[in-house]
Amino acid sequence: MGIFAKYLKIFLNPEGRYRLWVFLIAIVICVGMSIASRYNQKRAWDKAPEFFYVHGTPMMTTLDAFLYLRYAKESREERYVAGSIDRLRNYPGGMGREKLPFVSYLVSWLSRYFDWNLYLAGNYMVIFAGSIFIIPLMLYFHRLGLPAAGILGAIAGSFSLIYLIRTSIGRVDTDCLNLLFPFLASYFILLSTRDKSPINAILFGALSGLSMYMFIVWYEHPQFAYLYGVIFAVYLVSGGASLTATAAALVFYTIFAFPTYALPLLSKLSAKLCSRVFSPDEIKAMAFYVSSLYIPEIFSAMFAALEHAMISSGLSGLLKGLRDDRRVFAFSLVLTLSLSLMWFTRFQVAQSSSLLFVVVFLFLFATPGQASILDISLRILVLCIILAVIKIKIPAIADLSIKYYDLKLYPVLLEKFAILMQYWNDEVMVFYGIFLKAGLKVKNEVYVQITELQRTPASTILSYVFERPGITAFGLGAFGLLLVTHFRKMLPLFPLFALGILSLAGSNRLVIYMAPFVGVGYGYVVHQLVSVLSERFKISERFKALERFGAEGFVMELATYVITAVCAVVLMQWQTAFSYIPKPSVDAAIFSSLEDIKKEIPRGSAIFTWWDLGYAIEDVTGAATILDGGLQQKIETVYVAHSFVNPSQRLLYNTVVFATGGLDQKVIMSRAAEEKILDTVREKEIYLLFTRDMIPKFQSMYSVSGLTSGRNLNVSDVVMTPLECQGAVNDVFSCGDNRIDVKNGLINDSTSIIKTVLIEKGKVKKEVGYFRPGNVAGGFYLLLFFDNNQIINIFLLNEPAFNSNLAQMFLLGNYNADLFERVYSNSLVTTLYRVKDSKQVNVNK
Helix, strand or coil: HHHHHHHHHHHCCCCCCCHHHHHHHHHHHHHHHHHHHHHHHHHHHHHHHHHHHECCCCCCCCCCCHHHHHHHHHHCCCCCCCCCCCCCCCCCCEEEECCCCCCHHHHHHHHHHHCCHHHHHHHHHHHHHHHHHHHHHHHHHHHHCCCCHHHHHHHHHCCHHHHHHCCCCCCCCCCHHHHHHHHHHHHHHHHHCCCCCCHHHHHHHHCCCCCCCCHHHHHCCHHHHHHHHHHHHHHHCCCCHHHHHHHHHHHHHHHCCCCHHHHHHHHHHHHHHHHHCCCCCCCHHHHHHHHHHHHHHHHHHHHHHHHHHHHHHHHHHHHHHHHHCCCHHHHHHHHHHHHHHHHHHCCCCCCCHHHHHHHHHHHHHCCCCCHHHHHHHHHHHHHHEEEEEEECCCCCCCHHHHHHHHHHHHHHHHHHHHHHHHHHHHHHHHHHHHHHCCCCCCCCHHHHCCCCHCCCCCHHHHHHCCCHHHHHHHHHHHHHHHHHHHHHHHHHHHHHHHHHHHHHHCCCHHHHHHHHHHHHHHHHHHHHHHHHHHHCCCCCCCHHHHHCCCCHHHHHHHHHHHHHHHHHHHHHCCCCCCCCCCCCCCCHHHHHHHHHHHHHHCCCCCEECCCHHHHHHHHHCCCCCCCCCCCCCHHHHHHHHHHHHHHHHHHHHHHHHCCCCCCCHHHHHHHHHHCCCCCCCCCEEEEEEHHHHHHHHHHHHHHHHHHHHHCCCCCCHCCCCECCCCCCCCEEECCCEEEEEEECCCEECCCEEEEEEEEEEEEEEEEECCCHHHHHHEEEEEEEECCCCCCEEEEEEEEEHHHHHHHHHHHHHCCCHHHHHHHEECCCCCCEEECECCCCCCCCC
């Protein structure tokens, strides 16, 4: 118990006079409020199930969630195999699978407690996972004697608008733990210089590295770990650690952060050191070399088992994996007995170049299958003993080990180089195909549609933390003061703070890293305020008689927590998004339609549509897609956009053929592609899908489409806008600031309406044209959608939008029956067409 208390004190003991049990209660309260906020979102959804649930399945609030959920389903059914081809993505070629994302494994594992409902399990995962970053954040500032900073940092971080959006229910994504691991690593770095002991630096360096390793497994971005390694080294040196202790701690940090790469390199360096330090015929050379192979392999086995546990079999799998690895224990036994035998017989290892080729051949090339380092080192050791018994000298072990590692590392380096070149080639092809070959300066609106990549004004960025940008700016400035006055203590947090500051350049997704520091700034102000009040009212003198009972410390502590609580309530109630209720990324009506479509299409079908719903289509319908949320940068995106905004349905048909591998890029860019059928669909089951979420994205598609047509286009040239209107009075609709006169065909008595189209249940029932003296050009089209003689929707379109394939085939239901067959229609929600194959298409039409 004494040892446990000692180490608990190392982790939790603050520098100031703040009782641990009080602060632990504060942590529980803050985490509880964060969880309650997200659970309140679920309760709000439960009150309106028709909008947020389909057959008991909750909707998702991010499109990426559908990919993780599909992988979770495949993992649960043991169909996910790393290295195999995912046939639902990047049709028709498919896409290679990497190792199972940890978020998918976690959802799959949790689903057993929610009647195997992956969607529901994902929601509860986010509710809890999005809140636990508070624990290391608050412990960090409690350690520094600034509990107010930790509490208000947790409030600002957890309830900022952007963090609540990115960790709300339905957001089954990596964001929910993207603050936990960095704050945990920062906390361990802070503890690494608690005293001058090298063991302390090594211990917390390893824990910090392990936190980064978990972060890499979770988020798959190792750049964080590189920066944290630099910060760790700087923090140790600035704290007075020796270069030797710093190097040792950094080695352990690297081993635990990058075990896959660090351990083989460490073994090779050990072998080189062996050849430099020891004489080749010393027993120490043998022992040092074998240890350099054996110890890193044990670490490798542990990390492999840990990663396997995280993505396949849970914590029990880790213990079972180590227990069942008989090679580890067999080798450990042989190593111990062999070294003991050599020690007692005073065995000498001498050089002999004559056997070098034989040993390398036997143990590197003649080994059946792919031998592990354990197998090879064990056999080398056994061979050494046999040769020693029969009095035959063998080559220097250190030289042999270097040869082995050279052979082992070259393929790894070549593989990484090949991946890099493939990435480079892909990027060059995209750049060449979109920007150079088109020869235009049109902005690629594909990326503008990705919310997290949008450039946002700094004032708006600040409002994502607290509602008023000025209040956010003040907290950020206060943290800047804390950073300047306590620079070294803030150094472990620098990577997160720097990343958060980058959000001011316009990337709203990085605000989640800035938000906690705004609250920390306010906590620092509270700390300074309490100190000033203590000095002003001479608290130490007033309570001097009770000093031995800790009264002074109690009053200071009470004042700190009271003022902090008041600030937290004020900020949380009026400035944060505590009551935020998210909306689904795919609304319930579209999701329900996708379930219906699954019943209409045969297995093995492919769907041609805009990229946004790609992951959802793959997950819900089981059909393949050409584009999805991870492939929107493909050159096909440009042509898909062009086919939807173009008035030619022949071009749309030809684009389907092109996207499925049937036409050359130059051919689809030609004018002939709009005028005649250039080829026919070879596969029978290809479908064309329109969904209502494509309507607000029409302008973006139109801008992208300009790249293929060779025209400089202005996004304002197109209008496809739904209107919010009141009931008509004398055939005049009041739509916000606009008055639409259907009888006379005028908007605000000045802008002309070309035609009014009445549509009911996906079919045009009536068209009303307007005579204009002098044949005035321009104007708009008005679409009125009826259901049971009631107007349910009104759309305003200009001529390019009205003539587009999206408007004609989806809004108006007009399609070329020679090319397409309508198989499903849910008016103004989804419409599905089957693309006819070669036997059904008249190429001459």
